[in-house]
Amino acid sequence: IGSSHYFSNILDSSRFYFEAASEIAMRISGKEKLPELDRLYNSLGALYYESANYQQSKNYFQNALQYADPMASDYQEFHTGIMSNIASCLMKQNRFDSALQILRSITPLPQQKNLISQNTAHCLFEMGEYDTALNLYQSLQIPGGFSSVVALTDMGRIYMEKRQWQKAEAIFDSAIALNRSISTVIKNKEEALAYYYRGELALVQGLEDEALTWYNEALQELHLDFKAERADDLPGDVSKSISPITLFTVLQAKAALYHDKYKRTKKNTWIRQSLRAFRKSIETANVIKMNFDNDEATLFFNTRYRSMYDEAIHVAYLAYQADAGYADDYIFMLEQYKGNVLYQNLLLNRGRFASGLPDSIIRKERDLRQLIGIYTTRLNQNTVEKDAGMLQQRLLSYQVALSRLYHTYRSKNDRSMYGLWESGEGQTLENIQQLIGPDVLLLDYYVTDSLIYGMALGKHDFTVQLIPNNQLFRNQADEFLRELYTVEEGRRYNGMDAAYGLYQQLVRVFGSTVNAYRKWVIIPDDFLYQIPFDAMVSNKDKKEYLLLSKTISYHYSISLLLEEAHLASSGRKMSAKMSMSPFSENTSMVKQTGLSVLPFSANELSGHDVLMYDAEQASKQKFLSQAPRQSVIHLATHASTGEDSSMNWIQFYPSADSILRDRLFLHEIYAMNLDSTSLLVLSACETAGGEAQSGEGLMSLSRAFMYAGADAVLSTLWKTEDRVSNYLMQKMYVYMQTGLPPEEALRKAKISLLTSGEIGARYLSPNYGANFVYAGHVDLHKGPGNNHWHYIITGLAAVLIMGFLFFMKKPR
The missing domain is CATH 1.20.5 (Single alpha-helices involved in coiled-coils or other helix-helix interfaces)
Known part of the structure; x- marks a missing residue:
């Protein structure tokens, strides 16, 4: 049944039946030998390959080899075909050296030789061995069809690399002519790529207008209904594409071409055209992100996403410098890059829990997105014109169904100003300034290898400034972090010069207007996530820390900040509270862990209205069962931060058999539902640290809890002392009881630690309090402390x- 649906291009049903057969096989594995398991796993491998899940595809192909019968008459052909398929998976993952090793180990049958040789030539080309690849291509007798078009396109690219323009042009023209003779009506990616590379060839020869013509030919071939009337035309709905990643490539090339024209002529018309094309590129990237959960999309975001944004942000900056009316475009670029995964998850949860939509609509939306991804990828891989027509019809039907579903969603959901952010309609300077109070300043940064783009946005102010990310700046940042992060008794803090230097570069660059604002929300990027801004000084001689005059909090994007403000304004309370301190007592189980006892942790948050779990009561199971019902959660314990998820955990009270069982790992936090949590405090070491991911911040424990739904998280950038944590947290909760918001209460607690000397003179240094940072919900209208x-x-x-x-x- 699965095969029947597969060959009829009914891919969703095909996968259902193949997976059902696989589950049956797994249940009775070892009990009896089932027939045709090799065929089953080969089919699953082919299906996952065509949906661009290449790692899973490779796994299924390897399973097929395990179940193949070496005594079967067709074993050699089957074995060679499977090994070739595994090599194809590796090629799609850009692992060309591994693929080449497999291809060279194969002894193909005559009917397999051309395909394997062509794949070998492609690997050689991608590895830069142009002459060897070209010789192999020229020796092949490739039958007509799309495989010939692919081979010709590769050969044209080789001649481009060898700077033999005329030969490259002739080869690309041959590929285009052959493609047109094969596919007269149906659009296909290979013809679009031939147009694109023809445009690249024109560009390297300085023929910009010709290059634009070829890029537009490629766009028309990739889009289901786009027709370019003028050179600067762009597709409307970018979701109507047979290959979104290729569409992105062409749009980015068109944007870069306009940018180059601006750099040469300094005519603002070209920077405007570049900006338009980059906006379309970003829209396409969002379509990929929302609809394609596969290896091809992952590879795209890992290799090309950041470099595109580096240029797009720069173009938006240049447009804003030429005309302040382009402020909205700069904000759009920045917001599309930052905190996107967190924001989409917040919107999804809002749709599930706040809009009143039935689960059936939410499930249908997910299924339609998956089907659009599957059919688009299959269409992308297709080489048969008749099948392409059927696939296009199915793809269009699913796109129409999803569009109708969105109409249903919008008719049921609130389309207030906050709700406009999902579509990007609300990401304008005017809307943001309407939504923030007169005391609020947003400082948003974007870091590249050589520059930092800084944006300051207040109720009546807006500016974007360039900050050199040079060796002097990096040295200051390194010195500042080294002085802060090194906490040793008897060691004097010597970070004032660096703190003042960073203030001049990252804050003073915006001018004196920033001083008028008292509530600052910092939206960092890259290594700036590691810097506590309140430890900077505006006057190093007088030790005027920003902490003393500004309430500073952090967030991942303006979109998240405003959306959370909207949700919180609809009635979030801090009523149900829970505190856990699993290492408050020096029990035998605690001693076995090798982790230190934390005697001051038990009463960081206390009171008659607080659920308090100490020592053995503070178990992982208790946390998982109680946390979803709490509005304030306080965890005073040990934690770990590392480069992968297995090294990021929160430790609860250890059980007798295994300490690992009582650790809460990142993936478990992501799966939680903390939509009722207004504040989550991680009073443990380095809970704000983690590996940096483009646009998403540090993959920290703090970020994981925000992903799970917490409005705000208080965490630490470096190691903290038990006594200091106790002092700061107790002070903070006392201030919160007077009505202060958490970020302002934390500020006042830090000031007490820094200036009072209540727990000792050695703590009168930013080493001991600046590591506590607050990220998340901020009341955007009330002034700090008011x-x-x-x-x-x-x-x-x-x-x-x-x-x-x-x-x-x-x-x-």
């Missing part, structure tokens, strides 16, 4: 009213 005025004004009003009533009742 909550008490609400109560004062309310109280005065009550007194006046009572006095008025009393006066009215007095007899004359």
Whole structure:
């Protein structure tokens, strides 16, 4: 049944039946030998290959080899075909050296020789062995069809690398002519690639107008209904593409061409055209991100995503410098890059839990997205024109169904100003300034190898500045971090010069207007996530730390900040509270772990309204069962941060058999539902640290809890002392009880530690408090520390009213 659906191009049903057969095989594995397991796993390998899940495809092909019968008459052909398929998977993962080793080890049958030789030539080409690859291509007798087009395109690219322009042009023209003779109506990726490389060839020869013509030919071939009337035309709905990644490639090339024209002529018209094309590139990248969960999409984002944004952000900056009206475009570029995964997850959870949509609509949306991804990838891989027509029809039908589903969603969901952010419609300077109060300043940074783009956005101010990311700046940042992160008794803090230098570069660059704002939200990038801004100084001689005058918090993007502000304004409370301190007592189990006892951790958060779990009560199971119902969660324990998820964990009270069982790892946190949590405190070492990911910040424990739904997370950048944590947390909660928001309460607690000397003079240094950072929800309208005025004004009003009533009742 699965094979029947597969050859009928009904891929969703095909995969269902193949997977069902695989599950049956796994259940009775070892009990009896089932027939045709090699065929089953080969089919699954082919299906996953065509949906661009190359690692899973390779696994299935390897399983097929295990179950193949060496005594079968067709074993050699089967074995050779499977090994060739495995090599193809490796090629798709850009592992050309590994693929080449397999291809060279194969002894093909006559009917397999051309395909294996062509794949060998392609590997050689990608590895830079152009002459060897070209000789092999020229020796092949490739039958007509799309395989010939692929071979000709590779040969044209080789001649381009060898700077033999005329030969390259002739080869590309042959590929285009052959493709047109094969496919007269149906669009296909290989013809689009021939157009694209023809454009690249024109560009290296300085023929920009001709290059644009070829790029537009490629766009028309890739898009289902785009027709270029003018050179600067761009597709409308970028989701209507037979190959989104190739569409992205062509759009990016067109944007870069316009950028080059601007650099040469300094005419603003070209920077505007470049900006338009980059916006379309980003829209296409978002389509890939939302609809394609496969290895091809992963490879795309790992290898090409960041470099595109480096140029796009620079183009947006140049456009803004030429015309301040392009501020919205700069904000759009920045927001599309930053915190995208966190934001999409927040929107998904809002759709599930707040919009009132039935689960059936949410499941249908997920299924349609998967089907669009599968059919687009299959169409991308297809080499038969008749099948291509059928695949295009199915793809269009699923796109129409998804569009109708979105219409249903929008008719049921709130389309307020906050809701516009999902489509990018709300990402404008005017909207942001409407949504923030007069005391709020957003400082948003984007880091490249040589520059840092800094954006300052306040109620009545907006500017973008360039900051040199040179050796002097890096030395200052390294010195600042080294002085802060090195916590040793008796060692003097010597980071003032570096703290002042970073202030000049990262803050003072925006001018004196930033001083008028007291509540700063920092949206860092790259290594800036490791820097506590409140430890910078505006005057190093007077030790004027920013902490003393500014309330500083952090976030991953403006979109997330505003969306969380909207959700919090709809009624989040800090009522149910829970505290866990598994290492508060020096028990035998704690001693066996080798981890230190934390005697001050037990009462960091206390009170009659707090669920308190100490020592053996603070178990992982208790946390997982209680956490989803808590609005404030406080974890005072040990934690670990490393380069992969297995090294990132929170430790709960250890059980007798294994300490690993009582660690909460990143992947477990991601799967939690903490939508009721307003504040989660990670009072443990280095919980804000982790590996940097483009646009998403550090893959930290803090970020994982925000992904799980927590509005805000308080965490640490470097190691902390038990006594210091106890002091800061107790002070913070006392201030919160007076009505201060967490970020302002934390600030006041840090000031007490830095200036009072209550727990010792050695702690009068930013080493001991600046590591605590608050990220997440901020009240964008109340000024820092001003909550008490609400109560004062309310109280005065009550007194006046009572006095008025009393006066009215007095007899004359």
